[in-house]
Amino acid sequence: MSAIKGQKVGYARVSSYGQSLESQLDKLAEEGCEEIFQEKRSGTRADNRPVLQECLKYVRKGDLLVVCKLDRLARSVADLHKISEALQDKGVGLNILDQKIDTTTNTGRLMFNMLGAIAEFENDLRKERQLEGIEKAKEKGVKFGVKKTLSEEQVEALRADIASGEKSKAALAQEYGISRATLYRYLSSSEKNTETTN
Numbered sequence: 310m311s312a313i314k315g316q317k318v319g320y321a322r323v324s325s326y327g328q329s330l331e332s333q334l335d336k337l338a339e340e341g342c343e344e345i346f347q348e349k350r351s352g353t354r355a356d357n358r359p360v361l362q363e364c365l366k367y368v369r370k371g372d373l374l375v376v377c378k379l380d381r382l383a384r385s386v387a388d389l390h391k392i393s394e395a396l397q398d399k400g401v402g403l404n405i406l407d408q409k410i411d412t413t414t415n416t417g418r419l420m421f422n423m424l425g426a427i428a429e430f431e432n433d434l435r436k437e438r439q440l441e442g443i444e445k446a447k448e449k450g451v452k453f454g455v456k457k458t459l460s461e462e463q464v465e466a467l468r469a470d471i472a473s474g475e476k477s478k479a480a481l482a483q484e485y486g487i488s489r490a491t492l493y494r495y496l497s498s499s500e501k502n503t504e505t506t507n
Contacts, residue, residue, distance in 0.1 A: 315371030317404075319345035320364050322381045333377045336406060340375050365392070370400035378407045386424050386431065393421050459485060464495055471496070 319337030321330050330347050337345050344367070348360035361382075368374055374396060376382045382405070383389035393412065396403050402413035403421075411417040459467065463485065470481055482492045 315369055315373070315401075316344065317342045317373045317375050318364065318368050319375045320361060320382065321345060321347040321377065322358070322361070323349050324351050325349065333381065336377050337375055340404075340406065342375055365395060368396070368399065368401045373402040373404055373413065375404045375406065377405075379405050379410075386427050390421070390424055393424075459487065459495065467492070467495060 317340060319334075319340070319342030321333035321337060323330055323333075328349070330349070334345060334347065346360050346364035346367070348358060350358050350360070364374070379389060383392055393403055397412070402411065403417075404411045404413075410420050412421055467481060467485055470476060471478065476484070478492055479489060482489045485492070487495075
């Protein structure tokens with residue numbers, strides 16, 4: 310059983326102004342929420358939702374934060390776990406109505422521990438895939454690390470080659486071992502230098 314010493318605080322969110330908060334507000338009112346925070350904003354990250362941040366600051370030890378669905382509160386397992394940890398540090402419970410999760414109960418806490426483990430597992434997999442991708446790219450000859458920079462003499466030679474028009478910019482970028490973007494940066498900086506000296 311959930312033992313609430315403080316008040317029930319509701320949070321409702323829709324992602325656009327064309328959507329209605331009414332059904333969520335009705336559910337939260339029926340659940341006995343004394344204070345309800347509401348906003349119409351995309352839920353990509355918690356720090357992009359000012360009303361949610363206000364709500365998280367408002368709740369006090371012994372309170373229960375109530376939301377209708379998990380995706381109203383967070384858009385990823387990692388985001389949800391971060392929010393739940395912040396609530397736990399404040400001594401605030403979390404109740405997700407549709408998923409029937411209540412962190413003031415043993416079962417609810419167990420579910421959140423499982424969510425935390427899943428988030429960590431997802432991060433490990435992501436890192437592993439990233440490392441595998443880097444290794445495969447290296448095998449194909451892709452170079453990582455600090456991009457090559459040219460000496461002043463090389464830059465002058467590059468500019469002369471471009472001015473001659475004998476080779477394309479793509480061919481010159483390959484010859485000098487730089488990307489085309491870097492080549493254009495050198496050209497841009499030379500043009501600015503010419504303007505300031507004139």
